[in-house]
Amino acid sequence: MTETRQLYASFDPARYHREYYSEVDPEVQFFLQQLHQTFAEGLTDCPGREVLDIGCGPTITAVLSASRWADTITMADLVPANREAVMEWLKEWEDQLDWSPHLKYVAALEGGGVTPSQLADRIRRKVNRVLPADVLQEEPLGAAVPNRHVVMQSV
Numbered sequence: 001m002t003e004t005r006q007l008y009a010s011f012d013p014a015r016y017h018r019e020y021y022s023e024v025d026p027e028v029q030f031f032l033q034q035l036h037q038t039f040a041e042g043l044t045d046c047p048g049r050e051v052l053d054i055g056c057g058p059t060i061t062a063v064l065s066a067s068r069w070a071d072t073i074t075m076a077d078l079v080p081a082n083r084e085a086v087m088e089w090l091k092e093w094e095d096q097l098d099w100s101p102h103l104k105y106v107a108a109l110e111g112g113g114v115t116p117s118q119l120a121d122r123i124r125r126k127v128n129r130v131l132p133a134d135v136l137q138e139e140p141l142g143a144a145v146p147n148r149h150v151v152m153q154s155v
């Protein structure tokens, strides 16, 4: 087990959510605004728009606005518990983390053209896989996964 793996072995998705994402504080607002701007106006077009959020943690925050531009989204993280937390939200399981304040905030950034619930559906439609990843490896997702048009990383 590498040092990084040891460090992240005890990562607790619920605690992370509680500490950093229990509300849309000014820091999160800034992050969401930047992503909104990037995906609303900042990208050149390309066919089959593919986005990779690598080091996604247990969060869907980075893909809220990406789901507006992307055709498909891959989410990936080192820690199994984080990938499970994302899957729980995607599948609407009972103990899923609550992203409703963030959905509401980004829906408002989009000018009311989408409701928070439509935004959640949009993400669930576009995220087509949640994969194990290690950015310290030469092939972080393994050799079988092709490159993406947009790569987001916030580790």
Ligand SMILES: C[S@@+](CC[C@H](N)C(=O)[O-])C[C@H]1O[C@@H](n2cnc3c(N)ncnc32)[C@H](O)[C@@H]1O
Pocket (backbone or CB within 6 Å): 004, 008, 011, 054, 055, 056, 057, 058, 059, 062, 076, 077, 078, 079, 082, 133, 134, 135, 136, 153, 154, 155
């Ligand atoms: C500070 S959290 C950020 C999570 C999320 N991107 C966010 O913005 O809230 C760092 C994330 O990076 C992941 N991570 C750490 N080392 C990694 C590695 N070598 N490869 C892939 N993911 C890694 C951790 O599991 C954790 O989910």
